[in-house]
Amino acid sequence: MAISSISIFCQRSSVHLTLNNVLRGGIRCFSIAAAKQQHNPNSVSRKLHQQPNKKLLRAKHTFKDYSSLAPVLSPNDKPPLSDTQAIGTVASAQANFMRVVVQSEHSSGSFEEGSDDSSRIGVELLCVVKAVLKKIKRRVLVGDTVLVGSIDWVDRRGMIENVFQRSSEILDPPVANVDHLLVLFSLDQPKVEPFTLTRFLVEAESTGIPLTLALNKVELVDEETIVLWQSKLRSWGYKPVFCSVESKVGLDSLAFILRDQTTVIVGPSGVGKSSLINALRNSQLASNATDDNWFDTILGSKWLEDQRVGEVSTRSGRGKHTTRNVSLLPLAGGGYLADTPGFNQPSLLKVTKQSLAQTFPEVRKLLNANEPAKCSFNDCLHLGEPGCVVKGDWERYPFYFQLLDEIRIREEFQLRTFGTKKEGDVRYKVGDKGVQQAEPRLELKKHRRQSRKRINQSFLDELDELDEDDEDGENLLDLENHSVN
Numbered sequence: 218m219a220i221s222s223i224s225i226f227c228q229r230s231s232v233h234l235t236l237n238n239v240l241r242g243g244i245r246c247f248s249i250a251a252a253k254q255q256h257n258p259n260s261v262s263r264k265l266h267q268q269p270n271k272k273l274l275r276a277k278h279t280f281k282d283y284s285s286l287a288p289v290l291s292p293n294d295k296p297p298l299s300d301t302q303a304i305g306t307v308a309s310a311q312a313n314f315m316r317v318v319v320q321s322e323h324s325s326g327s328f329e330e331g332s333d334d335s336s337r338i339g340v341e342l343l344c345v346v347k348a349v350l351k352k353i354k355r356r357v358l359v360g361d362t363v364l365v366g367s368i369d370w371v372d373r374r375g376m377i378e379n380v381f382q383r384s385s386e387i388l389d390p391p392v393a394n395v396d397h398l399l400v401l402f403s404l405d406q407p408k409v410e411p412f413t414l415t416r417f418l419v420e421a422e423s424t425g426i427p428l429t430l431a432l433n434k435v436e437l438v439d440e441e442t443i444v445l446w447q448s449k450l451r452s453w454g455y456k457p458v459f460c461s462v463e464s465k466v467g468l469d470s471l472a473f474i475l476r477d478q479t480t481v482i483v484g485p486s487g488v489g490k491s492s493l494i495n496a497l498r499n500s501q502l503a504s505n506a507t508d509d510n511w512f513d514t515i516l517g518s519k520w521l522e523d524q525r526v527g528e529v530s531t532r533s534g535r536g537k538h539t540t541r542n543v544s545l546l547p548l549a550g551g552g553y554l555a556d557t558p559g560f561n562q563p564s565l566l567k568v569t570k571q572s573l574a575q576t577f578p579e580v581r582k583l584l585n586a587n588e589p590a591k592c593s594f595n596d597c598l599h600l601g602e603p604g605c606v607v608k609g610d611w612e613r614y615p616f617y618f619q620l621l622d623e624i625r626i627r628e629e630f631q632l633r634t635f636g637t638k639k640e641g642d643v644r645y646k647v648g649d650k651g652v653q654q655a656e657p658r659l660e661l662k663k664h665r666r667q668s669r670k671r672i673n674q675s676f677l678d679e680l681d682e683l684d685e686d687d688e689d690g691e692n693l694l695d696l697e698n699h700s701v702n
C-alpha cells in the first residue's frame with residue numbers, strides 16, 4: 218500500500234510540476250508583453266511598420282557590445298591576478314549574495330593549490346555580481362568558476378567580475394559544472410520502488426552526466442533481497458553500490474567515487490541523503506583535519522554544520538530549502554557534494570519522446586549497437602513497429618511506455634498552448650492598398666485574469682525572499698563579527 222501510494226504521488230505531482238512550470242514561465246512572458254502594449258498601444262506597431270527589423274537589429278547590436286565587455290573565460294584561461302583578485306568556485310547563492318571559495322590567487326601565481334601558510338586557498342568570500350554581468354544576462358550559478366575582483370581580504374568580500382565557461386549545467390537544482398550524479402535510494406524505510414527509481418534514473422540519464430546508483434539502509438534487509446535487486450539492476454544496465462550510513466557499509470567505496478568531483482545527490486525523501494552527506498563529510502573531516510588547511514580557513518562557516526532537516530520559512534510556512542538555496546559542501550579530497558532540496562520530483566522536462574529510449578541503458582545498448590542490430594527507423598519510438606530492434610520483452614518496457622505517454626501529453630500541451638518556438642512575435646497583415654504591415658502578434662490568453670493561485674504563489678515567493686534578505690543580513694553580520702575577531 219505504501220509503495221503504490223509513493224508511486225502515484227510521484228507521477229501526479231511531476232505532471233503537475235511540469236504543467237505548472239510551463240504555465241509559470243508562459244504567464245510571465247504574457248504579462249510583460251501585455252504591459253508593454255498597454256503603455257503605448259500604437260507606437261510599437263507604427264515603428265515596426267516603418268522599419269520592421271531595425272528594433273531587433275539594434276537590440277542584437279547592443280547585446281553584442283555589452284558582452285564584449287566581459288568575454289566568457291575559457292577553462293584554460295589563466296588571467297594574471299592582482300592582489301585583490303582571485304579565482305574561485307561559487308558554493309552557494311542567496312538573493313544577491315554568493316559565497317565563493319578561493320581556488321587560486323595572486324601570491325601562488327598559478328592554479329596549483331598553494332602550500333605555504335599564508336595561502337588564501339579555501340578562503341570563503343561573500344560576493345556580489347558585477348552589474349555588467351547582469352546587464353548582459355550572464356547568470357552566475359552555484360558551481361561556476363568565477364573571477365573575483367575588488368577583494369577585501371580582511372572583511373572577506375569581493376565582486377564577481379566574470380564567469381568561466383561551464384562544462385555542464387543542470388536545471389533542477391540549477392548547478393554548473395556538475396561532474397557526477399549520485400542517485401540514492403533505500404532498500405527499506407522507504408522501500409525502493411521500481412517505477413520511482415526509473416523516473417529518477419531517467420531524469421539523471423537525460424543530463425548526460427555520469428551517474429552512480431547507490432542503495433542505502435542495506436542492514437535493514439536480508440541477503441536474498443540484496444541479491445534480487447543486484448540482478449534486477451544489472452538487467453537494467455546498472456551496478457549499484459549497496460551501503461548503509463547506519464552500519465558504515467560501502468561508505469569508503471562512495472568516498473572514493475566522490476573524490477575530486479562535483480557531485481549532486483538525488484533521491485526521494487527519507488532515503489538518507491542528508492545522513493550520507495553528513496557521514497561522508499564528518500569522516501573526511503576527522504581523517505584530514507591535521508594534514509590539510511582547506512577547512513581551517515572556513516571554519517565557523519555554515520557549510521561546516523550538518524545538513525539541516527525540516528527547516529521551514531517562518532513567514533510563508535513553506536520549506537526553506539528550495540532549489541534556489543542549493544549549496545556545494547566542500548570535500549577534503551577535493552571536489553564538492555551538493556544537497557538537492559526540491560529535486561524530489563523529477564520533472565523530466567529535458568526528456569523528449571525521441572530521447573526517452575536513450576535514457577534506458579538496456580535500450581541504449583541495443584540502439585547504439587553496430588549493424589544489423591540498429592533500429593531501422595530514425596524516428597522510431599520502439600513501440601513494436603515492424604523492423605524495430607527494440608522488442609517489448611525487457612523488464613522496464615511498461616515503464617518506458619508509461620513515461621512516453623506522459624511526455625507525449627506534455628509535448629502536445631506545450632504545442633497547443635504556446636505553439637512552436639519558431640513562431641515569430643511579429644505578424645504581417647495586408648493593409649490599405651495591399652501594403653504589408655507588421656504588427657506585434659497578440660499574446661494568447663492576454664485577456665485572462667491572473668489566477669488566485671498564481672497571486673498566492675508570488676506572494677509566498679516574496680515572503681521567502683524577505684526571509685532570504687534577513688539571512689543575508691545575518692550573514693553580513695557574521696562576517697563583520699569574523700573580521701573583528
Ligand SMILES: Nc1nc2c(ncn2[C@@H]2O[C@H](COP(=O)(O)OP(=O)(O)OP(=O)(O)O)[C@@H](O)[C@H]2O)c(=O)[nH]1
Nearest residue numbers: 433434461462463485486487488489490491492493
Ligand atoms: N536504518 C537506517 N536508517 C538510516 C540510514 N541512513 C539514514 N537513515 C535514517 O533515515 C531517515 C531519513 O534520513 P535523511 O538523511 O533525513 O533522508 P533524506 O534523504 O535526506 O530525506 P529528505 O531530507 O526528506 O530528502 C533518518 O531517520 C536517518 O536516521 C541507514 O543506513 N539505515
Ligand SMILES: [Zn+2]
Nearest residue numbers: 592597599605
Ligand atoms: Zn525502434
